Each structure stands twice: as structure tokens, then as C-alpha cells.
Amino acid sequence: MTSEAEDAVIVQIGRGPTGTALARQLLPGLPAGTRYVVVDRDPAATRLPFGTPEPTHLINTRAAKSSLNLADPDEFQRWLTDQAAAAGQPVAEFPARALFGRYVRDMFDQAVQDATAAGVVLDVVVDEAIRVAVGDTRRWRVECASGRVLAADRVAICVGMLPQSDRFPDLVGVPGYFADPWELPALPDDARVAVLGTRLTAIDTALTLAARGHTGPVLLASRSGRLPRLRGPETTAPIPHVEQCMQRAVDAGMLRLVDFGRALMADIAAASTEPPDWSEVRDCGPTTRAMLEHELAGLDGGIERGWQQVVNGASPMLLPAWQLLVEQDRTEFFAEWLTPLLVHGAPIPPETARRVLAAMGAGRLRVFGGLHAVERVDHGFAIHLDGTTEFADVVINATGAGTDIAALRTQPVLAGLLDDGLLTAHPHGGVRIEVSTFEPLDAFGAPVRGIYVVGDLVRGAVLVTNDVIALSFQAALVATAMRANDEAGVHIS
Numbered sequence: 129m130t131s132e133a134e135d136a137v138i139v140q141i142g143r144g145p146t147g148t149a150l151a152r153q154l155l156p157g158l159p160a161g162t163r164y165v166v167v168d169r170d171p172a173a174t175r176l177p178f179g180t181p182e183p184t185h186l187i188n189t190r191a192a193k194s195s196l197n198l199a200d201p202d203e204f205q206r207w208l209t210d211q212a213a214a215a216g217q218p219v220a221e222f223p224a225r226a227l228f229g230r231y232v233r234d235m236f237d238q239a240v241q242d243a244t245a246a247g248v249v250l251d252v253v254v255d256e257a258i259r260v261a262v263g264d265t266r267r268w269r270v271e272c273a274s275g276r277v278l279a280a281d282r283v284a285i286c287v288g289m290l291p292q293s294d295r296f297p298d299l300v301g302v303p304g305y306f307a308d309p310w311e312l313p314a315l316p317d318d319a320r321v322a323v324l325g326t327r328l329t330a331i332d333t334a335l336t337l338a339a340r341g342h343t344g345p346v347l348l349a350s351r352s353g354r355l356p357r358l359r360g361p362e363t364t365a366p367i368p369h370v371e372q373c374m375q376r377a378v379d380a381g382m383l384r385l386v387d388f389g390r391a392l393m394a395d396i397a398a399a400s401t402e403p404p405d406w407s408e409v410r411d412c413g414p415t416t417r418a419m420l421e422h423e424l425a426g427l428d429g430g431i432e433r434g435w436q437q438v439v440n441g442a443s444p445m446l447l448p449a450w451q452l453l454v455e456q457d458r459t460e461f462f463a464e465w466l467t468p469l470l471v472h473g474a475p476i477p478p479e480t481a482r483r484v485l486a487a488m489g490a491g492r493l494r495v496f497g498g499l500h501a502v503e504r505v506d507h508g509f510a511i512h513l514d515g516t517t518e519f520a521d522v523v524i525n526a527t528g529a530g531t532d533i534a535a536l537r538t539q540p541v542l543a544g545l546l547d548d549g550l551l552t553a554h555p556h557g558g559v560r561i562e563v564s565t566f567e568p569l570d571a572f573g574a575p576v577r578g579i580y581v582v583g584d585l586v587r588g589a590v591l592v593t594n595d596v597i598a599l600s601f602q603a604a605l606v607a608t609a610m611r612a613n614d615e616a617g618v619h620i621s
């Protein structure tokens with residue numbers, strides 16, 4: 129192990145979509161000779177959503193809406209068109225996610241090439257950052273698993289979504305229980321499989337099993353039992369009520385959830401050709417085959433849905449709305465409305481729904497709500513649901529990312545910062561930050577100078593962190609804050 133610190137101006141941890149967007153913001157403005165080090169333990173993202181080799185795992189955001197470059201919204205679409213032309217294939221509206229991963233890596237490599245040509249000294253290191261701490265010379269000391277040590281003025285933490293600390297600790301290590309859906313071993317074809325979760329990761333897991341020719345019954349189960357809605361056209365509807373509500377909130381310096389909800393409902397009602405069925409938002413129970421078929425038939429028939437047009441139109445309002453919302457309403461939102469937001473705000477492509485329906489139609493896939501416990505029993509597992517119990521030979525935890533303190537502690541680099549009081553857990557997930565600069569808040573509530581946190585780790589503070597447009601926007605804000613701090617001479621104190 130070497131402890132000699134290598135000198136750098138900026139160390140960036142993570143080069144997924146968020147880290148790539150940040151590097152592309154920062155690198156072009158750096159003077160020649162600046163040393164910028166990017167550390168990533170798994171640059172090919174083999175265990176992440178955009179590293180999946182499974183061709184049925186599609187991007188959930190349309191290609192035309194997935195540019196990593198805010199200044200060039202068509203960038204991904206153009207990249208995809210070039211790739212498709214070279215391969216002699218048609219351009220998919222929702223291509224395989226592995227292709228998006230390749231685009232991200234291409235954009236990163238291009239940014240590195242351009243910066244190197246401009247004289248920036250760039251090191252791209254495959255390693256895990258395991259500790260960030262104050263160094264001896266009032267600079268940040270970044271320690272990597274290999275023993276490499278870096279001394280930096282600024283550290284950008286872009287480590288992406290965190291695994292859940294296991295919600296089923298009694299099952300960890302039990303044969304037949306798999307905590308990581310991205311690393312599924314071969315399973316007996318006829319095994320009864322219970323997938324815990326009903327959102328994007330769980331759907332991917334079901335599609336992986338289907339692609340492998342799994343013949344045994346698969347069930348998806350969660351508390352709500354709701355699958356994501358289907359992504360329709362990207363059209364928007366006018367949102368006058370939401371705009372007026374936001375203007376009043378800005379004037380008053382605060383927003384109430386009930387007012388925002390009423391404004392949203394008024395705009396949805398105005399955009400809908402028939403009176404909306406509000407029970408669909410929260411109280412319609414688990415997603416059934418009939419519900420999916422109905423939604424798909426509507427989309428195939430070109431029927432516009434007012435709610436989606438309003439969600440499309442209002443999505444830029446979510447960041448300012450979240451900042452203005454009073455604290456007690458944020459708590460209520462997380463308790464009552466997060467699932468409806470994710471169900472409606474992170475929809476799946478129609479093609480994915482067709483595959484899910486095919487598996488349901490063949491009797492191989494069922495969806496359950498009311499999941500409250502999973503228990504090890506003789507020769508398998510009992511899945512306890514409200515009013516019924518199902519049995520499975522295999523359980524796969526696909527409940528998605530974690531953001532609570534236990535999830536933060538799964539990453540050594542974050543655990544160390546928490547122990548040192550330099551990061552503090554946000555009550556609604558991730559870490560507390562100064563929202564204007566993305567610097568974390570320490571145990572005394574003061575911004576930690578020289579550290580910047582971006583991505584899903586700031587979910588509690590900014591709410592929307594699960595699509596590349598929102599993440600690219602965050603990256604632009606962080607780059608602006610870093611430059612402003614630099615010009616003002618703000619450094620680690």
C-alpha cells in the first residue's frame with residue numbers, strides 16, 4: 129500500500145451518466161495543466177441498469193428525450209441514428225439500455241480526448257474510492273481500494289443509486305435468496321420464482337427470466353402491486369393552474385401539497401376528454417392484465433391521456449415545487465404520494481408492456497400487492513400477502529435503490545464521511561445538501577466546502593433523480609456552483 133498522495137485539482141468519483149454529464153460541463157473550462165482524476169470501480173457498469181446485456185431491457189425514456197447534453201437535446205438520437213445506419217438496422221424509439229451505456233461511454237471518451245488536446249491532465253482510473261477525509265494540507269484526501277491516494281481541492285461524488293440495505297435480513301445467505309437482481313445465476317427452468325418489487329428493476333428481472341426460457345411460475349410482489357404506467361407520446365398540455373399555483377407559492381415563499389395537488393387535478397381535468405378516474409392514481413389496487421391491456425390498446429389507438437400530457441408539461445416545476453413545499457407536506461408526500469409519482473412519472477415503453485402481457489397471458493407471470501413478509505419454510509419460501517400466501521423456490525429482491533442511512537452505509541466512502549460528520553442523512557433519503565451549490569451539509573448544518581454530491585444521493589433534497597435529463601441538469605448546476613466557489617475563493621476550511 130502506498131500512502132504518497134498524488135496531486136489533483138478535482139477528483140470525480142463515478143463516471144456513469146451523471147459523472148459523464150459533470151465531466152462534460154467542467155472539463156472544457158479548465159486551464160491547461162489542471163489535473164482532473166476520474167475514479168470508477170466498474171466503468172462498464174456491468175451491474176447497473178445501463179450495463180445490462182439483455183436486449184429486452186429497453187430504455188424507459190424515449191431516445192429523443194435521453195440526451196446527456198442539455199445544450200444539444202438531439203445528441204443521443206443522432207448517435208443512435210449513426211449506430212443504426214452503420215449496423216444497417218432501424219432506429220428504435222426505445223433502444224436496448226446497453227446502447228445507452230455505450231453512448232455514455234463514447235461521450236465520456238470524447239470529453240477526455242478534447243480536454244487532453246486542450247492540455248488538461250486527465251487520469252481515468254479503475255478503482256474504488258473507499259475514503260474521503262480532510263488531508264494534512266487542508267485539501268481532501270481520497271483513498272482508493274488499491275492503495276492509491278489522491279490529494280484534491282475538490283471532490284465530486286457521483287456514485288449513483290445505492291443498493292438497499294437488505295429489507296429481508298433474515299434471508300441473507302439463505303440458499304435460493306438472491307439480493308442482487310443484476311447478478312442472477314442459472315436457475316432451474318421450472319423453479320417457482322418470487323420477485324420482490326413491481327417497478328423497473330423487477331420488470332427487468334421478469335424479462336430476464338422470460339428471455340432465458342424460464343418455464344416455472346413467476347410472481348412479482350410489492351406493497352402496492354402497481355406496475356409502472358406506459359409511456360405515451362411526449363406531447364404536453366397547458367398547465368395554467370399549476371403555473372398560477374407556483375407563482376403564488378413563490379410570492380408567499382412556501383407551497384402546500386394540497387394546493388399543488390388541486391392545481392394538478394384542475395389541469396389534468398382540463399386536458400382530459402373524459403372526466404378522469406382519480407381512483408387510478410392511488411387506490412386501484414395491483415395492476416391487472418386487463419388494466420395493462422386497456423392502457424396498451426388506448427396507446428395503440430392514439431388516445432392522448434391528459435394526465436401524461438400534464439405530467440410531461442409540469443415536470444420542470446417539480447424541482448422548484450419541492451424546494452417551496454413546507455416540511456410537513458414533504459413528509460406526507462413521501463408517505464402517501466411517492467408510489468403514485470413513481471408509477472406515473474417513471475413509465476415503461478409499450479414494447480416492455482407487451483412482453484409483460486405475453487408472460488401474463490401464458491400464465492407464467494402474476495402480479496400481487498399487499499406484500500408484508502417473506503419467510504423461509506421447508507424447501508422454499510412463503511410469500512405473505514394480504515389475505516393469501518404464495519410459495520416459491522427462489523426469491524429475488526428487486527425492490528430497487530435504497531436511500532436511507534443503512535443504504536448509505538453500504539458504501540465505505542459514504543460511511544466514512546457519515547462517521548466524520550461531513551455527510552448527514554436526509555430524512556427523505558440520501559444526504560442533506562445546500563441546494564444552491566450541492567455541497568453536503570455537515571453535522572452542524574454548515575456546507576462542507578470542496579465536496580459536491582450529485583445524482584440519486586440528493587433525492588431527498590431535490591426529489592427527481594431518476595432520469596438522465598434531471599441528472600444532466602443537476603450536473604450543470606454543480607458545475608456552475610463549483611466555478612462560482614472557485615472565483616469567490618471558497619475552499620476547504
Ligand SMILES: Cc1cc2nc3c(=O)[nH]c(=O)nc-3n(C[C@H](O)[C@H](O)[C@H](O)COP(=O)(O)OP(=O)(O)OC[C@H]3O[C@@H](n4cnc5c(N)ncnc54)[C@H](O)[C@@H]3O)c2cc1C
Pocket residue numbers: 141142143144145146147148167168169170171173176177178186187188189194255256257258286287288289328329332528539541582583584593594595596597599
Ligand atoms: C431498472 C432501471 C432502469 C432505468 N432506466 C432508465 C432509463 O431508461 N432512462 C433514464 O434516464 N434513467 C433510467 N434509470 C435511472 C438510472 O439508473 C439513472 O438515470 C442513471 O443510471 C444514473 O446515473 P448515475 O451516473 O447517477 O449512476 P450510475 O449509473 O449508477 O453510475 C455510478 C457510477 O459510479 C461508480 N461508483 C459507485 N461507487 C463508486 C466508488 N465508491 N468508487 C468508484 N466508483 C464508484 C459506479 O461504478 C458507476 O459507474 C433506470 C434505473 C433503473 C434501476
